[in-house]
Amino acid sequence: MFNLVIFGGPGSGKGTQSEKLIDRYGLTHISTGDVLRREISAGTELGKIADSYISKGNLIPDDLMVRILASEVDSLTPSSKGFIFDGFPRTIPQAEELAKMLEKRGEKIHAVIGLEVPDDVLTERLLERGKSSGRADDNAETIRQRLDVYHNTTSPLREYYIKDGKYKAIHGLGSIDEIFDRIISHISM
Numbered sequence: 395m396f397n398l399v400i401f402g403g404p405g406s407g408k409g410t411q412s413e414k415l416i417d418r419y420g421l422t423h424i425s426t427g428d429v430l431r432r433e434i435s436a437g438t439e440l441g442k443i444a445d446s447y448i449s450k451g452n453l454i455p456d457d458l459m460v461r462i463l464a465s466e467v468d469s470l471t472p473s474s475k476g477f478i479f480d481g482f483p484r485t486i487p488q489a490e491e492l493a494k495m496l497e498k499r500g501e502k503i504h505a506v507i508g509l510e511v512p513d514d515v516l517t518e519r520l521l522e523r524g525k526s527s528g529r530a531d532d533n534a535e536t537i538r539q540r541l542d543v544y545h546n547t548t549s550p551l552r553e554y555y556i557k558d559g560k561y562k563a564i565h566g567l568g569s570i571d572e573i574f575d576r577i578i579s580h581i582s583m
């Protein structure tokens with residue numbers, strides 16, 4: 395298996411580039427944001443809890459998020475060539491749990507693709523996306539909070555994965571195809 399993390403701020407292009415990586419390499423996509431939004435649409439108890447955090451731009455607590463991820467990994471493992479983790483991990487404890495979870499399965503993270511995009515561009519992209527996404531968190535106030543959370547809580551993972559030798563910094567401005575070409579130049583599989 396070949397397991398990737400796609401990492402970056404909100405609006406950095408993680409979902410878009412994940413789709414292209416899945417097409418190219420046959421990886422299985424795990425987007426924790428998509429999982430949570432499905433629960434919200436289905437009106438489940440978990441969805442109600444998730445909505446109370448997402449709509450304010452805050453993170454779902456680690457213990458709950460790790461359990462959700464584990465159940466996704468368990469349900470998808472058999473036919474998988476590898477996973478692409480999109481939106482997870484978002485904290486150091488989540489990264490530690492992910493490493494343990496994969497180790498138990500004889501697996502590991504091979505590379506972390508870090509899409510690097512300045513805040514003003516992220517804000518612009520998210521406001522533009524908000525016009526059609528229908529997402530409760532794509533509005534000016536929530537975007538500000540998501541960026542704060544990203545800088546305070548999520549971005550330390552960059553250093554964490556640099557130390558691990560897994561972080562691949564990708565210049566995240568340009569066309570979708572240009573960015574994709576930069577990503578694949580870092581992937582050997």
Ligand code: AMP
Nearest residue numbers: 426427447448452453454459481482484
């Ligand atoms: P995303 O679709 O990845 O932008 O995620 C949307 C929202 O879902 C985030 O702003 C968080 O509120 C929540 N979320 C997604 N993934 C995680 C995670 N790994 N840890 C905590 N909260 C998450």
